[in-house]
Amino acid sequence: MIALLDCNNFYASCERVFRPDLMKKPIIVLSNNDGCVIARSDEVKKMGVKMGTPVFKIRNLISENDISVFSSNFTLYGDISNRIMKILQNTVLNLEIYSIDEAFIDFMHKSDIEYESLNLISKIMQWTGIPVSIGISTTKTLSKIANHFAKKIARNNVLFLDTEKIIDFYIKKIDIQNVWGIGYRYSKFLYDKGIYTAYDLTKKNDKWILDNMSINGLKTVYELRGIKCFELQTSELPKKNIRNSRTFSRDTNDYNKIKKAISSFAAKAAEKLRAQKCVASTISVFINTNKFKSTNQNYKLNGRINLEFSTNDTSVIISEALKILDEIYIPEYFYKQAGIIISDFSVVNQNQLGLFEDVSKKIKREKLMFSLDYINSIIGNESVKLACEEFENDWRVNQNNLSPAYTTRWKEILSVNI
Amino acid sequence: MYSKIPFLKFTAHAGFPSPAEDFLEPGLNLNQYLIQNSAATFCVKVKGDSMVGSKITTGDILIVDRSLSPQNQNIILAILNGNFVVKKLLISNNDFYLLSDNKYANKIKINSEMEFYVWGVVTYVIHKLSK
Numbered sequence: 375m376i377a378l379l380d381c382n383n384f385y386a387s388c389e390r391v392f393r394p395d396l397m398k399k400p401i402i403v404l405s406n407n408d409g410c411v412i413a414r415s416d417e418v419k420k421m422g423v424k425m426g427t428p429v430f431k432i433r434n435l436i437s438e439n440d441i442s443v444f445s446s447n448f449t450l451y452g453d454i455s456n457r458i459m460k461i462l463q464n465t466v467l468n469l470e471i472y473s474i475d476e477a478f479i480d481f482m483h484k485s486d487i488e489y490e491s492l493n494l495i496s497k498i499m500q501w502t503g504i505p506v507s508i509g510i511s512t513t514k515t516l517s518k519i520a521n522h523f524a525k526k527i528a529r530n531n532v533l534f535l536d537t538e539k540i541i542d543f544y545i546k547k548i549d550i551q552n553v554w555g556i557g558y559r560y561s562k563f564l565y566d567k568g569i570y571t572a573y574d575l576t577k578k579n580d581k582w583i584l585d586n587m588s589i590n591g592l593k594t595v596y597e598l599r600g601i602k603c604f605e606l607q608t609s610e611l612p613k614k615n616i617r618n619s620r621t622f623s624r625d626t627n628d629y630n631k632i633k634k635a636i637s638s639f640a641a642k643a644a645e646k647l648r649a650q651k652c653v654a655s656t657i658s659v660f661i662n663t664n665k666f667k668s669t670n671q672n673y674k675l676n677g678r679i680n681l682e683f684s685t686n687d688t689s690v691i692i693s694e695a696l697k698i699l700d701e702i703y704i705p706e707y708f709y710k711q712a713g714i715i716i717s718d719f720s721v722v723n724q725n726q727l728g729l730f731e732d733v734s735k736k737i738k739r740e741k742l743m744f745s746l747d748y749i750n751s752i753i754g755n756e757s758v759k760l761a762c763e764e765f766e767n768d769w770r771v772n773q774n775n776l777s778p779a780y781t782t783r784w785k786e787i788l789s790v791n792i
Numbered sequence: 793m794y795s796k797i798p799f800l801k802f803t804a805h806a807g808f809p810s811p812a813e814d815f816l817e818p819g820l821n822l823n824q825y826l827i828q829n830s831a832a833t834f835c836v837k838v839k840g841d842s843m844v845g846s847k848i849t850t851g852d853i854l855i856v857d858r859s860l861s862p863q864n865q866n867i868i869l870a871i872l873n874g875n876f877v878v879k880k881l882l883i884s885n886n887d888f889y890l891l892s893d894n895k896y897a898n899k900i901k902i903n904s905e906m907e908f909y910v911w912g913v914v915t916y917v918i919h920k921l922s923k
Contacts, residue, residue: 501859
């Protein structure tokens with residue numbers, strides 16, 4: 375039996391742990407630049423606020439209902455997530471950490487799964503203050519569905535879908551767009567074909583599914599029929615690509631500002647790449663205009679480059695990224711967002727030397743990068759950086775309602791009047 | 793201004809090996825001493841003097857372990873009607889009392905009308921001697 379454990383309204387719940395005054399009050403958490411709603415407490419969900427709603431559209435609702443608004447505090451959420459995952463690692467044998475607030479657990483053939491799930495829920499609640507739900511069934515895809523309904527209808531936050539009858543009951547109830555692995559694109563297509571629930575999809579024949587939805591679509595359908603196709607990934611695989619992007623606090627066409635931003639993202643990405651002992655051979659850069667402004671059409675400009683020699687050298691990655699930016703940048707547009715993605719990784723010592731690569735220079739550069747990372751790790755992040763990167767104050771992210779980093783910075787720990 | 797950056801230590805290739813080499817241990821780790829369960833432990837700073845009798849004063853940092861179940865006489869961080877409080881917990885005949893540990897010794901009896909729950913049990917106080 376496979377379980378999916380999912381934290382309820384995770385970001386909002388993290389804020390609440392340190393704000394007991396907001397226990398039953400409505401809370402929302404906003405995306406990186408205070409743009410859109412990315413987490414809602416139950417009270418806000420009941421008001422009909424959808425995920426991703428731009429905050430300017432609900433200004434009135436916020437003031438009328440006295441909704442507490444938070445900027446996203448990923449330092450805090452990351453720490454609380456680590457605590458929860460640590461509890462799980464010490465409690466269950468087979469675990470896949472799926473996202474910041476979700477984990478798959480393989481209960482194998484245990485007999486007292488419901489009891490064990492209830493224990494886990496109360497332990498996580500007591501130790502961290504975060505409410506979680508657990509959905510259990512025979513496959514990953516079905517456990518996701520079980521979790522979906524565990525949150526909605528189960529009084530104790532556990533839902534166990536074991537018999538065919540119960541599974542059928544719930545897959546008839548779930549909208550196809552809420553099925554794991556289906557997504558927005560397929561759901562539109564499926565609605566057109568008269569397929570509205572997971573149950574409808576399981577009744578289609580394999581050939582039709584394979585022809586219209588590829589092999590992963592077929593695997594999803596098998597999983598809905600109770601046949602395991604997706605195994606738990608219990609060991610953490612190194613990341614396959616690194617993405618770094620941000621939203622500008624104000625739309626901009628200032629080339630220098632965008633250039634500095636891209637340089638900084640490239641440097642951060644290169645550092646992460648070195649930390650996982652990899653080199654990359656593909657760099658992509660993108661700049662997007664503001665899709666919420668009607669005066670400006672929505673442009674997404676991007677370019678990519680394949681490097682001759684794989685690298686994790688900050689200055690090489692920056693200079694290649696800036697070459698791409700040069701090509702895609704159009705001065706007439708105002709940009710909302712910029713970012714970089716590096717991909718096609720290989721492990722450092724499995725990486726072949728290029729025939730024309732300058733070995734002694736390569737070794738020198740490796741030492742330089744090593745020193746850079748070492749100094750930054752000891753005297754603080756970003757103590758040493760390239761001059762083309764941005765410096766403090768160049769880029770002010772809008773985070774007007776940021777809560778303290780209660781668990782990671784001494785200056786910001788919870789303060790209590792006694 | 794220069795600050796000394798400790799760089800990687802290289803093992804000496806010449807001379808005599810240190811007889812202590814096989815016995816080296818990492819230095820004392822305060823986390824290990826103060827924190828029994830890191831996933832459930834939080835640090836909290838206090839202001840006020842309602843708990844001076846328990847040697848807790850303004851500016852002190854409390855180590856709070858949420859995994860412990862509160863026992864009679866424990867110092868706890870609790871929520872009372874939406875606010876954090878640090879009090880001594882007294883349990884007698886199934887009644888719960890919150891006690892301030894100063895000269896007034898205020899005692900609050902918990903009743904069903906109050907919103908009350910224990911946030912965590914205070915296990916250590918970090919108190920700086922010279923302020």
